[in-house]
Amino acid sequence: MNTLINVRGLAKTFVLHHRDEARIPVLENVSLDVAAGECVALAGPSGAGKSTLLRCLYGNYLASAGSIRIRHEGRWVDLARATPRDILAVRRKSLGYVSQFLRVIPRVSTLDVVAEPLRELGTDAAAARERAAELLDRLHLPQRLWSLPPATFSGGEQQRVNIARGLIAEKPVLLLDEPTASLDVANAGRVAQLVDEARQRGAAVVGIFHDPAIRDRLATRLFAVEAQLLELAA
Amino acid sequence: MNPLLRVEGLSKRFGEHIGCADVGFDLYPGEVLAVVGESGSGKSTLLKLLSTRLAADAGHVRYQITGRGLVDLAELSEAERRWLLRTDWGFVEQNPRDGLRMNVSAGANVGERLMATGARHYGQIRATASDWLARVELDPARLDELPTGFSGGMQQRLQIARNLVTRPRLVFMDEPTAGLDVSVQARLLDLMRELVTDLGLAAVIVTHDLAVARLLGHRLLVMRRGRVVETGLTDQVLDDPQHPYTQLLVSSVLQV
Ligand SMILES: Nc1ncnc2c1ncn2[C@@H]1O[C@H](COP(=O)(O)OP(=O)(O)OP(=O)(O)O)[C@@H](O)[C@H]1O
Numbered sequence: 415m416n417t418l419i420n421v422r423g424l425a426k427t428f429v430l431h432h433r434d435e436a437r438i439p440v441l442e443n444v445s446l447d448v449a450a451g452e453c454v455a456l457a458g459p460s461g462a463g464k465s466t467l468l469r470c471l472y473g474n475y476l477a478s479a480g481s482i483r484i485r486h487e488g489r490w491v492d493l494a495r496a497t498p499r500d501i502l503a504v505r506r507k508s509l510g511y512v513s514q515f516l517r518v519i520p521r522v523s524t525l526d527v528v529a530e531p532l533r534e535l536g537t538d539a540a541a542a543r544e545r546a547a548e549l550l551d552r553l554h555l556p557q558r559l560w561s562l563p564p565a566t567f568s569g570g571e572q573q574r575v576n577i578a579r580g581l582i583a584e585k586p587v588l589l590l591d592e593p594t595a596s597l598d599v600a601n602a603g604r605v606a607q608l609v610d611e612a613r614q615r616g617a618a619v620v621g622i623f624h625d626p627a628i629r630d631r632l633a634t635r636l637f638a639v640e641a642q643l644l645e646l647a648a
Numbered sequence: 649m650n651p652l653l654r655v656e657g658l659s660k661r662f663g664e665h666i667g668c669a670d671v672g673f674d675l676y677p678g679e680v681l682a683v684v685g686e687s688g689s690g691k692s693t694l695l696k697l698l699s700t701r702l703a704a705d706a707g708h709v710r711y712q713i714t715g716r717g718l719v720d721l722a723e724l725s726e727a728e729r730r731w732l733l734r735t736d737w738g739f740v741e742q743n744p745r746d747g748l749r750m751n752v753s754a755g756a757n758v759g760e761r762l763m764a765t766g767a768r769h770y771g772q773i774r775a776t777a778s779d780w781l782a783r784v785e786l787d788p789a790r791l792d793e794l795p796t797g798f799s800g801g802m803q804q805r806l807q808i809a810r811n812l813v814t815r816p817r818l819v820f821m822d823e824p825t826a827g828l829d830v831s832v833q834a835r836l837l838d839l840m841r842e843l844v845t846d847l848g849l850a851a852v853i854v855t856h857d858l859a860v861a862r863l864l865g866h867r868l869l870v871m872r873r874g875r876v877v878e879t880g881l882t883d884q885v886l887d888d889p890q891h892p893y894t895q896l897l898v899s900s901v902l903q904v
Pocket residue numbers: 428438440458459460461462463464465466467887888
């Protein structure tokens with residue numbers, strides 16, 4: 415098995431210094447391996463820590479304990495210990511994350527927002543835009559929107575832009591936080607199709623899918639994220 | 649890869665007041681470091697120390713000089729420091745009037761730095777200056793106008809052109825978007841983001857605006873009372889701040 419994600423003993427506790435030092439334990443001793451060609455769906459009730467786990471896997475949240483190793487250029491990089499420079503290098507090449515909401519960059523056109531991850535890998539502008547156009551087309555984003563910045567788009571339109579941006583560079587590890595949450599059935603199906611293709615070409619996918627139909631279609635395995643007992647400081 | 653800049657134990661006092669205390673970090677080629685913190689936290693002092701405009705009480709700033717390795721800036725001659733500041737470095741001031749020469753034309757403002765690197769051919773200098781005006785979205789037809797007639801946003805873009813025309817390896821920026829209208833800020837930010845990426849610049853950007861830090865910075869340094877209280881990957885520090893001061897800073901803005 416070609417393991418691309420290797421998590422051991424991951425813990426995450428938030429400490430809120432201005433709320434009487436409240437401690438919020440969210441993840442405790444999480445271990446998880448994900449291989450190329452797998453799609454692991456995180457399962458658990460609201461607040462269980464699914465998004466927290468995903469953000470830790472991206473290096474966006476700092477692990478309180480444990481290791482988060484991601485396969486990058488033939489070696490392991492532990493995001494819990496890596497320097498910012500190394501984390502950025504892993505993200506650029508090996509690790510993609512589709513957040514629930516698009517963070518809009520002022521003035522940049524949709525086509526360029528989508529093309530950017532490819533450009534970062536050295537693809538020239540024309541080729542990157544061409545690929546972006548193909549993806550947006552497959553996601554049925556109306557062509558008249560492509561030259562506009564996505565700031566004014568509807569939730570579902572922004573989400574599709576976000577997905578296209580997340581998939582374009584074909585990174586080996588993909589993290590998806592509810593990629594179809596704001597989409598109608600037809601559009602959700604198109605997104606699912608692209609995610610499935612990414613998995614079939616060998617990506618290791620970890621996702622949160624609230625829609626059971628989408629989850630059943632995409633997931634090769636479920637991973638239960640259990641809510642930790644809250645032990646709030648007095 | 650070797651760092652471009654290595655800072656160790658940098659400290660400066662102004663009488664009883666602490667300007668900077670024991671600041672250290674490495675900056676790599678192409679890396680953008682954003683320095684955030686409330687006003688008076690020592691951000692601008694740090695920038696002045698880094699760019700040798702102010703002498704430190706203690707500590708070292710070392711810079712990678714081609715062929716010489718990391719050189720302690722305190723050991724450079726005055727001429728060498730001036731050469732660095734004019735060609736290999738850029739410094740974008742908060743107030744463009746401090747960074748531009750207001751009594752010479754826009755074209756001369758850009759051309760001047762080129763001449764410092766040895767350019768002599770008038771036609772070529774003019775052509776390059778004109779290109780750079782276009783690059784920062786200023787009308788090249790205004791090449792011969794004085795910057796006094798430009799708006800604040802235009803002056804700031806001209807200052808950026810003046811600094812980048814020599815293709816510096818390192819740029820310092822002090823609150824580059826402060827004092828501009830929000831709509832003008834967005835344009836400037838987008839432009840800076842594009843230029844920094846295209847030119848592979850390393851930069852230290854001081855800002856009190858966390859949105860600016862998020863958009864431009866790869867890495868964040870949070871300062872309080874002259875000290876670095878937290879440092880790390882920009883989105884990690886902003887989304888999962890560890891230090892009480894950073895938590896306060898992040899929670900006091902609406903959304904970044
Ligand atoms: N940056 C943060 N700072 C403090 N607490 C946080 C932070 N992020 C998440 N939490 C807390 O961690 C817990 C788990 O949240 P998380 O968003 O991971 O849940 P989830 O399983 O994704 O839920 P949902 O299904 O509702 O999206 C919650 O109690 C939340 O308040």
